Amino acid sequence: MGLARLAELHGVATGYAPSPGSDAPVPDDTVVSVLAALGVDASTPAAVSAALSHAESAAESRLLPPTLVLWSPPDGAGAGTGAEGARAEEGVDRPLPAALTALPAGSTLRVEVEHWQSARGETVELPGVAPVPVAARVPTTPSAWARLPLGVHRLSAEAPDGRTEHAVLVVAPERVPQAPARTHGFLVQLYSLLSARSWGMGDLGDLAELATWSGRSLGAGFVQINPLHAAVPGAPTDPSPYRPSSRRFPDPIHLRIEAVPEYAYVHGPDRERLDALVEKAAALREAVLGKRPDTETGRTGEYGELIDRDAVWELKRAALEILDRVPLGPGRHADYCDFLAAQGRALEDHATWCALTEVHGSRWRDWPEGLRDPRSAETSAARARLLDRIDFHCRLAWLTDGQLADASRAAREAGMAVGIVHDLAVGVHPDGADAWAQQDAFADGISVGAPPDAFNALGQDWGLPPWRPDVLAASGYAPYRGLLQGLLRHAGALRIDHVMGLFRLWWVPEGQPPTHGTYVRYDAEAMLAVLALEAHRSGAVVIGEDLGTVEPGVREALERRGVLGTSVLWFERDWDGTGRPLPPESWREGCVATATTHDLPSTAARLTGEHVELRHRLGLLTRPLEQEQSDEHAEVAEWLGCLTRLGLLPGGDGDEEETIRAVYRFLLRTPARMVGVWLPDAVGDRRPQNLPGTWDQYPNWRLPVADARGRPMALEDLAASPRLHRLAEVLRHA
Structure with missing residues (x-):
């Protein structure tokens, strides 16, 4: 007990x-x-x-919890972004946190307003709130509470007996920003989208081109991509974008080298070396796209030449070392200095970890003991010795940030209603930069996963250390705020992978199977308040990936805060009734509706049953092939019947391409706020980008977008594809 x-x-x-x-x-x-x-x-x-x-005594004696939330009504307090613009209108309801109304009578509160919002750094006196009930109406004269601007403020409470405590007060808008209108767009794994100019994998130049073309020519309102987080270096590097070294900083492997301004000013022997790298990059790109064989590796096989992240980074890193020797002009140097100042210690820690990995390898727990602590004297001395390398990695972060800004600007200028949708992975690699720099914030000896359920009796262990909820609360959610601020700098929207993690996560102790884990709860109100505040500051839409096991009340809480969900066609059924496909008018409005995701079969593979055959070849089926095929055929037939009854597939079970168009016609009939088209669907690609349950049996995260016959397609090929344009006509007419 x-x-x-x-x-x-x-x-x-x-x-x-x-x-x-x-x-x-x-x-x-x-x-x-x-x-x-x-x-x-x-x-x-x-x-x-x-x-x-100890815990019960501390709870009884505590005046304030570490972090409190004050929600700001949408049309009243907090409507603006500055201190003056955030004043409340008279008569607006602003319920106070229960912890404040429970303070001893006669307590005094003081709020130091965050300087980010208030140029004057004003202090607001809030005496005697104890008698004010939670549901009370703010007086008709402006009150101190109603005058608080949006932001993260410092709250102090002094009880009559002299006890004083401090807390963080998050004043947040009640809802995150919403997409301005119903819109459609493309979902794509950026690395898989090569162009005639990329170096063996898709890059930020390709992202800007895709946004400009799809926005201007196809009327797309957004492009959703995989996480661009920094990876852990290795041999080979883990290609999964969902197991990064750092979620705070992007990976410079996504840079378009030729778009770096210093590229034009390389001369002499360095120009010759740079030109040689460009030629090698062209050969690497052409090998992946099947334009000519890779004579060095001679790789062949079922999936053709794969995207080789390590080979791409070897070339780009060599090129960036050359560009680093080009002095920055006065304006560029001033911009770089501003970036360093804005990013502060977080960037210094990240760059220090990168520099230390060059000397000691990527497993920081195997480093000399003193270097395992980012605040030790030994690490401080190493920073001084490695100053040039630290500056190199800081500069790469700055260059990448600049090209992210360029891609975002290209999307806006193309008329996209939302723009670039960035992705936030659920966690970080235990050997990565974030785990090293923020050791106190991560639970030691624990990894995140999923419990056993009807689909996976063994549960899942994702190998990602979780944040400690107690440390987050005590810090005013500083690591979380910094993460969101970095990701939202150049985002039109943010997709949060496994958004249920804002409420609870399945913790698995080290050495135990996932079946021996348990849920640990987070302060969802505080997590959502910080999210709403940072999304408001950047004007970004928020999308939650809420597939799988979702506890009661989570979707309702997310909807209340304006966070869009994710609805996938094959999962949308009347689970409370007939179990049949959910008619389009019954879908929720607050979602991104799509036919598939990066973890699921493409629509062509689903319709043809090829994904079942693939899993059979890899030994992943748990039932006889014939039984799996029969059940899959029945499910697909049920959906085809639904499409036919709705008049979306007039000829009945038509050809594959027409059926895929019918699937997207169905999605466009739903009230979903955003409709996402899996870009490989537009050209009939059969191959999943990731096949859960596999590691080296399948080339996860390494396949270029391909046509129905498995031939890789460059961005230029996609833009000229008649099949893609026929699907685009469906979207345009809707």
């Missing part, structure tokens, strides 16, 4: 529901391990008793 109560006080679950209507207990040793990762000793009954006594 004591362990269960202790776990409850720290947000650790002692049971979960693997399927609706069923309950499963969490092993006690799992609870003990998870509490240990939160700094709580529960290893013995005596330790549990002591920890419980």
